[in-house]
Amino acid sequence: MGCARPTDWYSLHTVANMWLQVLYLQLRMEREFRTPTGAWEPTALLPFLLVIVQPGLEGFWRSYQNFVPYNIHYNQDALYDSYPSVKMSAEAAAKEAGYTNGAGVPPEVMLPPHGGAFYPGPYKKKQFRQFANPAPLGLCAFALTTFILSLVNVGSRGIHTNSIVIGCAYAYGGLVQLLAGMWEMAVGNTFGATALSSYGGFWISFAIIITGGNQSYGVISAYGSPDLPAGTVNKHVSSALGFYLTGWWIFTTILLACTLRSTVAFFSLFFTLDLAFLMLSIAHFITDDVGNPSKNLTTAGGVFGLMAAFLAWYCAYAGLVDGSNSWWSVPVLHFPWSETGKEKRRASDSAA
Helix, strand or coil, X not given: XXXXXXXXXXXXXXXXXXXXXXXXXXXXXXXXXXXXXXXXXXXXXHHHHHHHHHHHHHHHHHHHHHHCCHHHHCCHHHHHHHCCCCCCCHHHHHHHHHCCCCCCCCCCCEECCEHHHCECCCEECCCCCCCCCXXXXXXXXXXXXXXXXXXXHCCHHHCCCHHHHHHHHHHHHHHHHHHHHHHHHHCCCHHHHHHHHHHHHHHHHHHHHXXXXXXXXXXXXXXXXXXXCHHHHHHHHHHHHHHHHHHHHHHHXXXXXXXXXXXXXHHHHHHHHHHHHHHHHHHHHCECCCCCECHHHHHHHHHHHHHHHHHHHHHHHHHHCCCCCCCXXXXXXXXXXXXXXXXXXXXXXXXX
């Protein structure tokens, strides 16, 4: 059984048609389904939401059937086993190793952990379909958005207002990273799908929060009260943001624990990101008299955020570089307790 072509015009047409319906209905709802106070009328929105959901689910299901072999739904392991193992020549294995870990590739193409592929453990290339590596896209989206916000957090050039990150958080760090996470599911990378999709959701939710002063969301303005002084309201807002950031610190710590047997660069990415979330969450719990977060801890969080951004770009570059676009490889360092480190020691002992 062969795979369907990766380019399917019906699927593209369905998706495009769905988005056109969404845009049209959004304009209709803006004009017809607001109350005199500017709020939405939920009961009037229900039939229009059904119109959006039905073609969207239908288009997704048909696209999924066209892209993925039919029996993957029932027995994925058997599908993997039905394809012959890929044998690589010594020359091809050495070339492949130059862009992964430099230790050589086993005959069954079991590759070592690699940040550029967003795999924290050994992995095998999926041979039943040909998809590009989505990890560099997600890493670049995360890196650029984190870079901008971290420059604001450290107060670079006297800038302390984070409004400049809103567009990037919605479009690049949010939507593009979320899509990269969805494609990590397609290539079978559970860790990459969880991490990239979650951080894509983080940036979208963060953009919603920091645009909360307008009429669309009102997240921040909801904490205001005429009975409370401004300083108390600011402290309540800061504490709520601290709760939000603490949750992301816990999540990042879980991912960090999954990278302990990968590479130093991959581990360092999540380590610095974990410290950034920790510093920023504590900063929002330690406020001054008017409710502003701790300046020193915010700056520390910005510094760790900058480090995480550059490490994400480094891992993305490692995933982009191959023999077709570069004359050199990106060095990675495996932990000595990882499987790759153990193999290197065994090979060294055997050679001695």
